[in-house]
Amino acid sequence: MKQTKKLSLAAIMLAAVLSANGQKPISAPKGGKAISNELIGIFFEDISSAADGGLYAELLQNGSFEYSPADRDGWGPGTHWHFLRPGHSLGFMEPRMSAPLHPNNPTYMRLHVERVREFYDYQGWKGVGLQNDGFDGISVKAGASYTFSAFMRNVSGDAKQVRVALVEPQGWGKDPRLLAEATFEADGNDWKQYQAVLTPQEDCTKAALQVLVLNTGEVDVDQLSLMPQDTYKGHGLRRDLAEALEALHPKFMRFPGGCVVHGGGDGFWNTYRWKNTVGPRHQRPGLKNTWGYHQSMGLGYFEYFQLCEDIGMEPLPILPCGVSCQGTNGGWGMKGQAQEVVPMEEMDEWVQDALDLIEWANGDATTRWGRVRAEAGHPEPFNLKYLGLGNEERISPEFCERFKYIYNKVREAHPEIVIVGTAGPGSHPGNGDFENGWKLAEELGMPIIDEHYYEKNDYFLSSRQYDKYPRDRKTKVYLGEYAAKDKKLIDALAEALYLIHVERNGDVVCMTSYAPLFARKNATNWDPDLIYFDNERPYLTCSYYVQQMFGQSAGNYYYGDCVTIDNKTNLQEQSVVLNTNTRRLYIKIANASDQTKEVRLNLSRFGSLKPNCTITTLSGQPGDENNFDAQPIAPKKQDLKLKKKMNMQVPAYTFMMIEAQM
Numbered sequence: 001m002k003q004t005k006k007l008s009l010a011a012i013m014l015a016a017v018l019s020a021n022g023q024k025p026i027s028a029p030k031g032g033k034a035i036s037n038e039l040i041g042i043f044f045e046d047i048s049s050a051a052d053g054g055l056y057a058e059l060l061q062n063g064s065f066e067y068s069p070a071d072r073d074g075w076g077p078g079t080h081w082h083f084l085r086p087g088h089s090l091g092f093m094e095p096r097m098s099a100p101l102h103p104n105n106p107t108y109m110r111l112h113v114e115r116v117r118e119f120y121d122y123q124g125w126k127g128v129g130l131q132n133d134g135f136d137g138i139s140v141k142a143g144a145s146y147t148f149s150a151f152m153r154n155v156s157g158d159a160k161q162v163r164v165a166l167v168e169p170q171g172w173g174k175d176p177r178l179l180a181e182a183t184f185e186a187d188g189n190d191w192k193q194y195q196a197v198l199t200p201q202e203d204c205t206k207a208a209l210q211v212l213v214l215n216t217g218e219v220d221v222d223q224l225s226l227m228p229q230d231t232y233k234g235h236g237l238r239r240d241l242a243e244a245l246e247a248l249h250p251k252f253m254r255f256p257g258g259c260v261v262h263g264g265g266d267g268f269w270n271t272y273r274w275k276n277t278v279g280p281r282h283q284r285p286g287l288k289n290t291w292g293y294h295q296s297m298g299l300g301y302f303e304y305f306q307l308c309e310d311i312g313m314e315p316l317p318i319l320p321c322g323v324s325c326q327g328t329n330g331g332w333g334m335k336g337q338a339q340e341v342v343p344m345e346e347m348d349e350w351v352q353d354a355l356d357l358i359e360w361a362n363g364d365a366t367t368r369w370g371r372v373r374a375e376a377g378h379p380e381p382f383n384l385k386y387l388g389l390g391n392e393e394r395i396s397p398e399f400c401e402r403f404k405y406i407y408n409k410v411r412e413a414h415p416e417i418v419i420v421g422t423a424g425p426g427s428h429p430g431n432g433d434f435e436n437g438w439k440l441a442e443e444l445g446m447p448i449i450d451e452h453y454y455e456k457n458d459y460f461l462s463s464r465q466y467d468k469y470p471r472d473r474k475t476k477v478y479l480g481e482y483a484a485k486d487k488k489l490i491d492a493l494a495e496a497l498y499l500i501h502v503e504r505n506g507d508v509v510c511m512t513s514y515a516p517l518f519a520r521k522n523a524t525n526w527d528p529d530l531i532y533f534d535n536e537r538p539y540l541t542c543s544y545y546v547q548q549m550f551g552q553s554a555g556n557y558y559y560g561d562c563v564t565i566d567n568k569t570n571l572q573e574q575s576v577v578l579n580t581n582t583r584r585l586y587i588k589i590a591n592a593s594d595q596t597k598e599v600r601l602n603l604s605r606f607g608s609l610k611p612n613c614t615i616t617t618l619s620g621q622p623g624d625e626n627n628f629d630a631q632p633i634a635p636k637k638q639d640l641k642l643k644k645k646m647n648m649q650v651p652a653y654t655f656m657m658i659e660a661q662m
Contacts, residue, residue, distance in 0.1 A: 035506025045258030048519035053135035091128035108222035127212030137206035157217025159187035249551035264290025318388035322402035395436035427451030460494035466505035490622035492542035553586035
């Protein structure tokens with residue numbers, strides 16, 4: 001009996017050390033350097049309508065009637081809604097705020113129905129109500145199911161018959177084409193949520209949702225929603241966009257910004273507060289987005305953490321640390337005058353936000369904030385490891401004072417949390433904020449510092465910034481925002497060269513994330529972006545595929561002397577990375593020149609290397625780029641017989657990756 005127990009324990013221990021592909025991890029051969037295996041992550045900021053109208057799968061716009069001139073000039077409760085009274089019915093709509101569904105979203109719409117008529121030429125369309133066209137139309141698929149929901153209150157008269165329909169508008173004076181419909185009875189004299197499932201029988205890219213009240217009287221409506229039932233892992237995110245993220249194989253996700261974190265150009269009144277984004281959706285107060293539109297907060301901290309868990313990423317939330325963006329009130333270029341600061345006597349509020357976030361993410365359901373998480377549907381902790389404080393603020397004396405205060409308080413309460421600080425905007429040696437940020441990091445013994453820079457491709461083609469960094473620093477680098485300033489193949493190749501140099505310095509740099517991540521067609525605030533999308537599909541840029549190839553080839557040991565490139569210049573780089581857990585070896589070679597390059601491999605130290613492997617190639621002309629009309633650039637994968645010593649040719653304007661098994 002004792003022997004059986006020992007064998008069982010041995011089996012458990014063996015299973016614990018098996019790698020993801022079912023094989024036992026290996027030891028790294030000599031000559032390698034231990035590097036971070038979390039080099040490739042993603043950075044999500046709600047810019048260019050990345051959340052509402054993007055990753056958040058909600059199909060209606062302004063479903064809570066909270067749009068206002070504070071979001072954008074000319075906006076109001078009725079923005080993106082049309083008033084309807086088909087069949088010459090009579091009535092009107094009225095935005096109201098008294099006795100709302102919830103004080104965090106006080107505006108709702110009252111529908112006054114005075115007369116319901118049906119003329120013969122309207123073919124059954126009658127009533128008084130509203131129409132929403134979503135975000136440049138609503139795209140629906142035949143046979144797919146969509147859940148409509150709304151809170152309603154029957155103010156006067158008998159219970160109301162409500163007709164909900166997906167239609168394709170046909171223009172003024174013409175009946176819409178019916179795609180799907182449902183009816184229900186709104187009988188509650190207090191706020192009550194109603195739902196209906198709509199299943200269109202045809203595809204339509206420019207559908208609209210109509211809500212019509214069919215009886216006279218008054219009805220209040222709020223928090224209208226149309227959500228596809230087919231979302232990413234059932235968690236309310238648009239499937240194709242989330243799957244594009246999953247295919248990057250990211251190790252972490254930084255969120256929610258970016259300038260969104262500390263109010264951007266608006267100041268602290270518009271600061272993102274995480275506690276407003278974790279409760280029921282109708283209780284989450286909306287916020288002006290710093291890029292000039294409205295955030296419904298339907299995509300909030302709960303959804304961010306859930307997405308990290310679904311994809312297998314470490315969450316990296318970023319919190320403000322008492323100092324606003326230096327761009328507040330048009331202050332870019334000013335010497336700190338525009339940087340708002342929280343009075344020191346109020347800093348404990350911001351410290352408590354950080355401590356409560358850790359409790360919400362990691363506490364059990366008996367704690368105050370752990371209970372909030374559990375009640376939202378996630379009783380188990382999210383196991384938060386990283387926490388970012390600040391986002392590229394100017395490293396002023398006021399910033400340093402407040403950062404030290406919140407940093408020390410969080411470290412004292414939670415020494416297990418790895419804090420990520422900031423090196424300010426424009427993180428290059430010689431920049432004043434950069435130098436001050438690093439000075440502060442070394443003074444505090446900060447684990448990780450976040451560097452940001454956007455440059456033209458010639459910088460990434462020629463610079464090897466991290467080769468020159470001191471090797472004895474305790475603080476590691478997170479390159480949190482970077483990109484070449486265009487989306488052509490040559491820009492992606494420049495980024496590939498730079499990332500190979502990052503791998504070479506993976507003992508100094510522990511994380512990277514390209515930025516920005518998403519941009520909606522016709523609503524783009526910033527170019528370039530990694531993924532562009534419309535209602536139908538995403539298109540993936542050349543840079544996306546570079547990120548994907550690096551994400552697929554993560555490892556924990558780097559070898560710099562296994563590949564020789566003849567007549568090498570700054571336009572060629574190579575790396576060999578070993579993942580000892582999965583027993584996979586990755587050889588990456590980038591050639592951004594117009595000449596084919598001869599390359600010699602010597603993989604003799606990798607004794608158990610198997611000859612059957614794959615080679616993935618990204619290649620084209622330097623000016624090639626993907627767009628909504630054509631996507632000529634995409635990786636091509638082939639089988640390859642790999643020898644431990646062999647010569648290869650790498651064509652001009654090519655990035656290639658060989659994946660071998662040990």
